[in-house]
Amino acid sequence: MKPKSHLFYQTRSRRPVLAEARGVYMWDVDGKRYLDGSSGAMVSNIGHSNPRVLEAMRRQMEKSTFGYRLHFETEPGERLAAKVAALSPEGMEKVFFVSGGSEAVESAIKLARQYAVTVGQGSRWKVISRNPSYHGSTLGALALTGYAPLADPFLPMMQAMPKIPAPRAYLDGLDMDDQATGAHYAAMLEARIIEEGPETVLAFIQEPVGGASTGALVPPAGYMQAVREICDRHGVLLIHDEVMSGGGRTGKFMAAEHWGVDPDIIAISKGFGAGYAPLGAMIAHDRLIDPVLDAGGFQHGHTYAGNPLACAAGLAVLEEIESGELMGNAARIGALLKARLANLMQRYGFIGDVRGEGLLLAFELVADRQTMQPLPKELNAYVELVELAYEQGLIIYSRRTRGGIDGDHFLVCPPMIVTEGQVDEIIDMLSAALDKFAVRAGF
């Protein structure tokens, strides 16, 4: 019998105890090996136990692990902020550190709001977001999150924010070319801003490449540019939630670089600390930060934010990404993995779609690829397939939603150090899991 556990997470289900992790592999205490095909929750971007990061953290620990920000600047903090600013769009020179993705999003909303108040636009308070979307689990970030099962239990404790549909033409059955599709979905933003009253709208927030809520949704042609223009036209700030898509996983440091669109504020986390330390950041244009600082300061902060140990880890993560050319690898191997996943569609008629950018990839399961009808709920595919893959020694990530409608999607997002040989391993283990799933589902 397993000993009683005093840990408490989201559900009662328990997992094997982790013994150690190296590179793309993890081992439990019984010696079973797993290939980390989702980098945890799209976090461990440079793989586990990276010697450069461990050494940097060890060295920092011997100097100091904490210096409160009201008492000290820290050298790793200064150096990391400079590096992040250099990787950010022009004019975004200042970085506000936090300890995770929700905190980064909260910081973005609060900076946007304080900026509006400071420049005499206090009537602007609504933040439009998309359905589906995920922006975090704190109440402010949850108010933006377009995923009812997570958000609705907390109404009316929080004020839910207005939502527009995420661009998901493949599900909406639109018969338009990619450019027209982009214009169609962007027009929904403009219509909503006008409906709400532009003088009340503070910001629009979006994930440039969707994460777990949409399953790696990539925007259609022209959408990102059109959104930028619409925001400018109505004086609405554009916030990019790059918590999952940023940090290099898509092949660029910020996913929005693929479309050449600069937002006003960016939230990053996950792959930024890469599983070595809780770390995130809010990066904003100087034109927003300067008036707020001049008017007395940003009324926001978290105790552990920007601690020197987390910053030393983050700095070493960025150095590793640069020296190992890992963004190039994410683009190259990501294209290979995506093609291999797409090949599986020939063998498994119940794979409805394969999509994503770089190593932020997903596939969906459907009952019928023509009608894109979901698999019956009773099959519990999003749990069952993950369990079958886990038995094989492959970790993938899933949600019971397809772009906000009923169905199952699965994220396949190994660390950016993944090799071609390891892509073969992923496909072999996934195929074995899909074979078993097909038998169980009676296909």
Ligand code: PLP
């Ligand atoms: N934003 C996005 C796009 C995310 O994917 C997540 C986490 O999955 C968050 C915000 C929240 O990050 P955290 O769980 O670190 O608070």
